[in-house]
Structures are given as C-alpha cells and as structure tokens.
Amino acid sequence: MSAPSLIEIYQCLCDETRLRLLNVLTRGPLCVCHFQEVLGEPQVKISKHLGYLRDKGLVAVTRHQNWMIYALPAKRSPELDSNLRCLQDCVQTHRIFQADLRRLEALRPKIGWLDEVCDCS
Amino acid sequence: MSAPSLIEIYQCLCDETRLRLLNVLTRGPLCVCHFQEVLGEPQVKISKHLGYLRDKGLVAVTRHQNWMIYALPAKRSPELDSNLRCLQDCVQTHRIFQADLRRLEALRPKIGWLDEVCDCS
DNA sequence: ACAGCATATGCTTCCTCTGGAATACAGGAC
DNA sequence: GTCCTGTATTCCAGAGGAAGCATATGCTGT
Numbered sequence: 001m002s003a004p005s006l007i008e009i010y011q012c013l014c015d016e017t018r019l020r021l022l023n024v025l026t027r028g029p030l031c032v033c034h035f036q037e038v039l040g041e042p043q044v045k046i047s048k049h050l051g052y053l054r055d056k057g058l059v060a061v062t063r064h065q066n067w068m069i070y071a072l073p074a075k076r077s078p079e080l081d082s083n084l085r086c087l088q089d090c091v092q093t094h095r096i097f098q099a100d101l102r103r104l105e106a107l108r109p110k111i112g113w114l115d116e117v118c119d120c121s
Numbered sequence: 122m123s124a125p126s127l128i129e130i131y132q133c134l135c136d137e138t139r140l141r142l143l144n145v146l147t148r149g150p151l152c153v154c155h156f157q158e159v160l161g162e163p164q165v166k167i168s169k170h171l172g173y174l175r176d177k178g179l180v181a182v183t184r185h186q187n188w189m190i191y192a193l194p195a196k197r198s199p200e201l202d203s204n205l206r207c208l209q210d211c212v213q214t215h216r217i218f219q220a221d222l223r224r225l226e227a228l229r230p231k232i233g234w235l236d237e238v239c240d241c242s
Numbered sequence: 243a244c245a246g247c248a249t250a251t252g253c254t255t256c257c258t259c260t261g262g263a264a265t266a267c268a269g270g271a272c
Numbered sequence: 273g274t275c276c277t278g279t280a281t282t283c284c285a286g287a288g289g290a291a292g293c294a295t296a297t298g299c300t301g302t
Contacts, residue, residue: 006211010135015290016128032249044292047250052289066248066299079211086207090127090200136260153279166261168280173259187269187278 003077004057012058013083016096017041017049022072023097024104025059026088029071034111038103124198125178133179134204137217138162138170143193144218145225146180147209150192155232159224 004012012018020039024030030038035046050070053059058080060073072084091097125133133139141160145151151159156167171191174180179201181194193205212218 006140006215007135007137010131010140011289014128014131014135017290019127019131033247042292043249044251045290047248048290051250063249063299068249082207082210086203089203094127132259138260154277163262164279165263165281168278169260172280184268184279189279 006079008056009080009083012053012056020100021049023091024100025072027104029069031067031069034107038100127200129177130201130204133174133177141221142170144212145221146193148225150190152188152190155228159221
C-alpha cells in the first residue's frame with residue numbers, strides 16, 4: 001500500500017460521499033454497516049467509495065469475522081495529514097457533516113469494541 | 122461569481138496542471154502567455170484549465186489590452202483560503218512546483234507592471 | 243452439508259474530464 | 273480596411289468516475 005500522491009488525495013476528496021466517510025473516520029474506525037447507518041446511503045455506494053479510498057491508500061481495512069473495519073491508516077504522509085486537518089476545518093460549518101457526527105455519537109454505545117479490535121486506529 | 126463549494130474546490134485541485142497554476146498564482150497575478158512560459162505547457166491547455174478555474178470561481182480575470190490577467194480572487198471563502206494554505210504546505214517538497222516558482226522569479230523583471238494593472242491581487 | 247448475514251464485484255448507462263487540432267475572436271499597429 | 277498577437281472556443285476521441293441492479297464471495301451458525 002504505497003502512499004497516495006497529492007493528486008490522488010485530491011481525487012479522493014472531490015466526492016461528497018467520500019468526504020463524509022473521511023470525516024466520520026477521523027473519529028475512529030468503523031465498519032460498512034455502521035457507515036450505512038450514519039450516512040443513510042445504500043450498501044453498494046458506501047462499499048464502492050470505501051474501496052476507492054482503499055485503492056488510493058487513504059484508508060486501511062481489516063477483517064473481523066464478517067465485518068470489514070475501515071480506518072485511517074496508522075502512518076499517514078504529511079500531505080494526507082495536512083489535508084485531513086484542512087478538511088476538519090472546512091467541515092465545521094457544514095450541517096451535513098455535523099449531522100453525520102451526531103448520528104455517529106448516537107451509535108457510540110454499540111461500537112465501542114471496535115477500537116480494541118482494530119490495530120490501525 | 123458565487124463562492125465555490127468545498128466539492129468544487131477539490132474538483133479544481135485534482136489536476137496537476139491546475140495545482141501548478143494555483144501555486145504560481147499565490148505569488149501574484151499573471152497572464153496566459155507567462156503561464157505558458159512558466160509551466161512549459163501549450164496555450165490551449167493553459168487556457169482551458171484557467172477557464173475551468175474561472176468557471177468554478179477559484180480565479181478572477183481582467184483584460185488588459187490583448188492580455189487576460191488571471192489572479193486569485195480578492196475575496197476568498199475561508200474554505201478556499203484554508204485549502205490554498207494547505208496546498209502551499211504540501212507543495213514545498215515537490216520539485217515540479219518549486220521549479221515553476223523558479224521560472225516565475227526569472228520572469229519577474231518582465232512582469233512587474235502586472236501588479237499595478239490588476240486590481241484583484 | 244445448508245442458510246443467513248456482511249460485504250464486494252461485475253455490468254450497464256450516463257456524465258464529466260482531458261488533450262490536441264483547428265478555428266474563431268478581440269485588440270493594437272499600420 | 274489588413275495583418276499580427278494573445279486568448280478562447282469548438283469538435284473530436286479516449287479515459288475515468290458515479291449510481292444502481294444483480295450477483296458473487298466469505299464468514300458464522302446450525
């Protein structure tokens with residue numbers, strides 16, 4: 001899994017669904033079905049966009065039984081880190097992203113165990 | 122010219138030629154023929170990418186006689202500013218962008234007058 | 243073995259983007 | 273007016289991305 005180039009990072013960032021996924025991921029690892037709940041989007045859409053992010057090296061994935069757990073990679077290039085911080089900044093004022101985070105917090109009780117299972121948080 | 126959305130900003134940033142244009146523009150306004158010299162790319166390519174950036178509201182343009190002078194817009198959304206700063210950061214270690222800036226500085230003597238002509242720097 | 247759940251992968255359709263060649267347009271000099 | 277220079281636009285072909293449907297895979301439990 002080689003580090004994404006700057007262009008690849010921006011390619012990942014130019015789709016709203018992927019921005020939402022990355023925004024949620026800054027709070028910790030998550031699996032596909034929970035992304036579905038948080039974003040309210042169909043499974044195939046979530047899965048494909050996560051696959052896109054995975055292929056470009058913006059997220060890492062581990063399997064735990066039936067669940068694929070996605071997380072930001074443990075080691076990130078300075079470029080990726082800069083852009084994730086920038087995204088965090090920009091997203092503060094956008095309702096859609098904040099609503100995602102609220103739904104994520106509502107799920108918290110159910111997904112606490114993920115942090116222990118996943119080694120890439 | 123409405124402010125670009127976050128997605129539109131990222132759409133602009135996911136092409137290398139446009140990254141180079143924006144990087145050069147952070148140093149001041151410039152016209153198409155000078156972009157050609159600095160980037161070493163054909164006129165149609167430069168013009169089209171500048172047009173793309175203009176349509177999305179990432180650059181402003183004024184005509185001065187035969188020359189179209191492009192510049193970063195005087196008023197920028199916080200999102201655009203954040204991303205331009207982030208870009209500046211990321212670009213420090215990339216030869217191609219630094220080479221552009223070097224060629225730009227070499228052109229400086231010829232283009233000093235641009236700053237006075239352009240009201241949008 | 244089978245059933246059921248979680249996820250991924252074709253496949254299709256539509257749309258956008260990119261680059262290049264040729265051409266059009268606008269302004270200045272004469 | 274004509275010519276020249278600087279820039280934009282049109283047209284084309286190729287590539288890639290997005291969404292949805294259907295299907296496949298992989299794991300678990302029985």
